[in-house]
Amino acid sequence: MPEHAILAEGIRKNYGEKRALDGFDLQVPKGMVYGLLGPNGAGKTTAVRILTTLVRLDGGRAEVAGLDVATQARQVRRRIGLAGQHAAVDEILTGRQNLRMFGRLFHLGKKRAAERAEELLEQFDLLEAADKGIKTYSGGMRRRLDLAASMIFAPDVLFLDEPTTGLDPRGRNEVWDAVRSLVARGTTVLLTTQYLDEADQLAGRIAVIDRGRVIADGPPESLKRLIGGDRIEVVVRDPANLSAAAAVVARVASAEPEIDETAGRVHAPVAERVAALTEVARTLQDDGIAVEDIGLRRPTLDEVFLRLTGHRADDDEPATKEKVQA
Amino acid sequence: MSVDAKIADDEGVGTRLYWAVADSWTIVLRGLTHYVRQPSNIAWQLGFPIVSVLLFGYVFGSAMSVPGGGDYQEFLMPGMFGMTMAFGFMNTAYIVVYDKARGVTDRFRSMPMAPSAVVTGRGVGDLIGASLDLVVLGLTALAIGWRSSGGVLDTLAAFGLLLLLRFALIWIGVVLGLLVPNEEAAGSLFAVAFPFGMISSAFTAPSLMPDWLGAIALWNPVSSTVTASRELFGNPVATGDTWIEQHALLMAVVWPVVITLIFLPLAVRRFQRLSR
Ligand SMILES: Nc1ncnc2c1ncn2[C@@H]1O[C@H](COP(=O)(O)OP(=O)(O)OP(=O)(O)O)[C@@H](O)[C@H]1O
Ligand SMILES: [Mg+2]
Numbered sequence: 189m190p191e192h193a194i195l196a197e198g199i200r201k202n203y204g205e206k207r208a209l210d211g212f213d214l215q216v217p218k219g220m221v222y223g224l225l226g227p228n229g230a231g232k233t234t235a236v237r238i239l240t241t242l243v244r245l246d247g248g249r250a251e252v253a254g255l256d257v258a259t260q261a262r263q264v265r266r267r268i269g270l271a272g273q274h275a276a277v278d279e280i281l282t283g284r285q286n287l288r289m290f291g292r293l294f295h296l297g298k299k300r301a302a303e304r305a306e307e308l309l310e311q312f313d314l315l316e317a318a319d320k321g322i323k324t325y326s327g328g329m330r331r332r333l334d335l336a337a338s339m340i341f342a343p344d345v346l347f348l349d350e351p352t353t354g355l356d357p358r359g360r361n362e363v364w365d366a367v368r369s370l371v372a373r374g375t376t377v378l379l380t381t382q383y384l385d386e387a388d389q390l391a392g393r394i395a396v397i398d399r400g401r402v403i404a405d406g407p408p409e410s411l412k413r414l415i416g417g418d419r420i421e422v423v424v425r426d427p428a429n430l431s432a433a434a435a436v437v438a439r440v441a442s443a444e445p446e447i448d449e450t451a452g453r454v455h456a457p458v459a460e461r462v463a464a465l466t467e468v469a470r471t472l473q474d475d476g477i478a479v480e481d482i483g484l485r486r487p488t489l490d491e492v493f494l495r496l497t498g499h500r501a502d503d504d505e506p507a508t509k510e511k512v513q514a
Numbered sequence: 515m516s517v518d519a520k521i522a523d524d525e526g527v528g529t530r531l532y533w534a535v536a537d538s539w540t541i542v543l544r545g546l547t548h549y550v551r552q553p554s555n556i557a558w559q560l561g562f563p564i565v566s567v568l569l570f571g572y573v574f575g576s577a578m579s580v581p582g583g584g585d586y587q588e589f590l591m592p593g594m595f596g597m598t599m600a601f602g603f604m605n606t607a608y609i610v611v612y613d614k615a616r617g618v619t620d621r622f623r624s625m626p627m628a629p630s631a632v633v634t635g636r637g638v639g640d641l642i643g644a645s646l647d648l649v650v651l652g653l654t655a656l657a658i659g660w661r662s663s664g665g666v667l668d669t670l671a672a673f674g675l676l677l678l679l680r681f682a683l684i685w686i687g688v689v690l691g692l693l694v695p696n697e698e699a700a701g702s703l704f705a706v707a708f709p710f711g712m713i714s715s716a717f718t719a720p721s722l723m724p725d726w727l728g729a730i731a732l733w734n735p736v737s738s739t740v741t742a743s744r745e746l747f748g749n750p751v752a753t754g755d756t757w758i759e760q761h762a763l764l765m766a767v768v769w770p771v772v773i774t775l776i777f778l779p780l781a782v783r784r785f786q787r788l789s790r
Contacts, residue, residue, distance in 0.1 A: 240624045243789050262626065270624040276617030280548050292540040293627040295533060321551065337621070 193218045193253060193345045193376035194239060200247035201234050201400075208234040210400035212248070216345075216378060216393075221371055223391030223408075224380040227493065231400040232380035233273055236349045239378070240270045253344045269338035269346040269375075273353070275330040276337075277322055283333050284309065284318040290337045308336040312366060328359025335366050339375075346370065348379045352386060364390060385486060388412070396496060404496050414496075417442070418484050420464055421455040425478040430454060433479075436471045440464035452480065457487070534628040541635020542642065545609075549643060559605070560650055563594045570717060571658065581719045584750025591660040592672070592749055593716030596740035598647055599680040600711040603687035604703050606640055610691025611700045619788070633781065637684050644680040648673055663748030672746035675766045679739045682770035685777035692784040715740050719752040720759075732758050735769035742766035 194216035201209040209231045216222040226232050237243045239252055241261040250257045253267040277286045287308055291301030309315045312332040317325060325333065331351060338346060348367065352360040367390055371377055381387050387394045388408045395405035404411060412418075420440070424433050430447060434454045437445045440463075441456035448454070458464040461484050472479055487495075525533075549556060570578065571587045580589045613619040613632075622632050652673075662669045694700050713731050714720075720731035731737055741762035744751045753759035 237620075242620055242623055265624060265626040268624065270621065272617045272620055274617045276621040278544065278618060279616070280551055281544070282551075285547060289540060289544055290621075290625070293537055293622070293625055293631075295536075295626060 191218065192216060192251070194222070194378060195251040196235070196239070196248070197250070198248035199235070199238060199245050199250055201231075201238060201243070202246055207400050209238070209245075212397070212401055214395060214402060216376060218376050219371070219374055220392040221367065221377040221379055221390045223387030223394040224378060224397055225382070225384065225387045225394055225492075226380070226397035227382060230397045232397060233349055234400075235397070236270070236272075236347050236378070236380060240268055240347050241265060266341070267344040269341065269343035271331075271334045271338040271346075271348050271351055273349045275327075275334040277330065277333050279322040282319050282321055283314050283325070283329075286322070286333060287336060287340065291340050294341045296340070304340055308339065311369070312336045313362075326359065327355050328362045331355060331359060331363050332366060335363065339370060342373070343375060345376045345378065348377060350380055350382065353382065360386075384488070384492060388486075396492065398493065398496070412487075417457050417459060417487075418461050419455050419487055419491075420458045420461075420468060420484055421453060421482070422468065422472070422479060423451065423453045423481040425452075425480045427452045429477045432475065433472065433477055436468055436475065436477070439471075440467050458484070530628070534630055534634075537628045537631030538635040538638060540627075541631055542639040545636070545639025546642065548609075549646070556646070556650075559601075560598070560647060562601070563598045563651055564654055566597070567591070567594050567654065567658070578718065580750045581721055581752045581754075582750070584752065587658070588660060589744070589750040589752060590717065591655045592743040592747055593714075593740050594655075595648060595651055595673075595676050595743065596679070596714070596736050597711040597716045598651060599644060599676050599739070600683065600714070600716075600736045601707045602640065602644055602647070602680045603683035603690070604700070604707050605643070606636065606684050606687025607691035607694070607703055608697065608700045609636070610688050611694050612697055614692065614788075615696045623788070633688065633785065636688070637681070640684050640687075641677060641681060644677055648676060660749075662746075664746050668746040668748070672743035675739055675742050675746070678767065678770045679735065682735075682773035682777070685774055685781045688781040689777055689784055692781070692788070710734070711736060715752075719754075721752075721754045732756060735765075735773065738762050738765035738769055 192215055194214060196212055196214040199209050199212040200207070212231065212235055214224075214235070224232055224235065234243070238245050239250055239257060241257050241264050245258065252264050255264045255267070257264055278289070281289065284305055287305035288301050291304050292298065294301075296304055309318050312335065314329065314333060314336070317329060322330060322333065335348075335351070338348075351367070352363050355363065364386075367377060367379070379387070379390060391408060393406065394408055394411050395402045396411070397403070404414065406414070420437060422433050422437060424430055427449070430449065430452060434445045434447055437454050437456050440458055440460070442459045443457050445454050445456035465482070465484055469479075469482055472482075567590065570590055578586045580586055613622075619632070623629070662672070664672065690703060690706075691700065694703070713727060714734040714736040715731060716736060720728040720737065722728075723731055738758070741751060741753055741759060742765070745762060753762070758765060
């Protein structure tokens with residue numbers, strides 16, 4: 189048995205002049221959630237589409253479940269599930285009809301397909317809406333149905349392309365729970381996301397992708413250490429106090445504080461989150477520095493990229509790229 | 515987890531064939547379920563020909579004449595059948611673009627199902643749908659007095675030719691569906707369908723049209739099918755003595771075959787290009 193669920197070596201994929209993937213490497217061990225984190229246009233979807241046999245690669249090679257995606261596509265398809273960036277279910281059919289149809293197309297017998305549909309409807313808490321048209325479903329329900337459809341076959345490897353983009357926090361939690369329960373049953377999951385938080389919540393390992401290649405990878409903790417973890421942020425009321433506040437922050441920070449003059453803001457990564465916050469709050473008060481706002485926050489994806497690449501997440505993608513799912 | 519064992523990877527030709535048929539049937543059932551769940555769609559689809567029948571049959575009917583004589587309503591009905599078949603490719607195009615835009619096609623392609631099933635299932639489903647259309651239209655026609663004076667076989671042959679045209683247009687529908695970017699754009703295909711159905715012998719004889727328009731209408735595949743079915747139904751035909759009109763039966767077979775030979779491979783190629 190292969191030790192990796194997914195193995196990609198130097199994958200290249202060009203769309204005309206555009207290099208969507210440019211030497212993309214990935215090694216995903218079995219049985220874990222692997223997060224692929226990157227901004228718009230980084231190449232996440234292209235990577236997923238190549239690994240799920242939907243598009244051909246121009247160079248390099250890739251194996252899924254020990255099978256070559258280029259030469260053993262049919263066999264690969266028996267072992268994977270895919271939930272693409274948009275909930276790909278038939279909106280005219282009901283939830284139950286969708287799952288039965290996909291079950292049949294996964295070559296389950298008629299009876300087995302019907303049983304499996306019931307199991308999944310129950311697992312994803314969709315029994316109540318099972319006989320309603322998908323048009324009446326909320327975004328979260330659609331996503332869950334989409335996930336259910338991608339899990340009909342208990343795939344060895346499940347690909348989830350931005351499964352929570354466009355969902356409200358509740359829908360997001362629903363999807364996260366579904367993913368967690370799947371992984372508990374031994375499926376390997378490759379999950380792409382634009383949210384650091386999501387990768388942190390779900391993934392045992394994260395790869396950061398930028399301009400078609402992986403620029404950093406490791407467990408979330410080491411990645412967070414690399415990018416400085418959580419940040420403390422202080423906004424002072426009087427800009428004159430900014431450098432004094434920066435000095436206070438510097439005492440607890442794990443790196444040089446960054447100062448934003450116009451916003452009167454100073455922020456820096458911290459290791460001991462709560463201790464740092466109380467320490468800074470107390471010292472500022474003792475020193476009589478009036479504070480507009482103080483708090484801890486996660487680094488944004490922008491900061492991650494700035495840190496890892498020295499450039500901001502590419503903004504030069506056309507604004508028309510659709511991000512909200514139907 | 516209680517899921518069936520995976521199917522053996524090296525399956526024989528027989529197993530493959532079995533699944534190709536079974537998968538196609540699943541897609542056919544999907545198409546039929548669409549019909550059942552969206553009855554209003556059938557109404558829309560048949561609304562146009564039925565309104566046309568009423569409008570042209572009753573309102574303009576008295577002002578329309580059939581060259582060579584004959585009852586205009588008798589003349590009109592096979593035209594409506596043909597026009598409905600001609601418009602049918604829009605349904606095919608719509609569902610193809612819908613599946614593509616919503617990612618359903620990608621889901622199918624990522625599954626171990628037979629790749630051909632998406633297209634064959636679509637084709638069979640569309641033909642069943644078109645047959646339903648013809649039944650409803652035929653009953654409407656009977657209700658307002660249209661009759662086929664041809665024999666049973668000739669009548670069936672006429673309907674067969676109509677379905678043959680619809681069959682050929684499936685492939686144009688698939689190609690167009692894969693070409694247009696989204697569902698809204700698919701709606702504008704009506705701008706193609708409308709003249710295709712109308713500039714034909716469906717409503718009136720091409721000999722009554724301006725020369726250039728008449729020539730287009732004569733060589734429109736819809737005209738050959740409509741004229742051939744008029745002949746088989748024993749309805750007024752109103753043909754001139756051009757070669758194409760004299761060989762309507764032949765051309766009602768040749769056109770669909772030619773269209774299929776051109777567009778079926780194109781459809782397959784377009785489909786394969788999805789993996790570029
Ligand atoms: N079919 C295509 N034709 C042309 N260019 C494409 C195509 N698919 C992707 N690209 C380009 O390749 C690059 C990578 O796209 P991809 O969709 O993989 O990014 P992504 O990381 O999934 O982005 P997003 O977060 O917006 O989904 C982008 O610049 C995109 O414009
Ligand atoms: Mg994407």
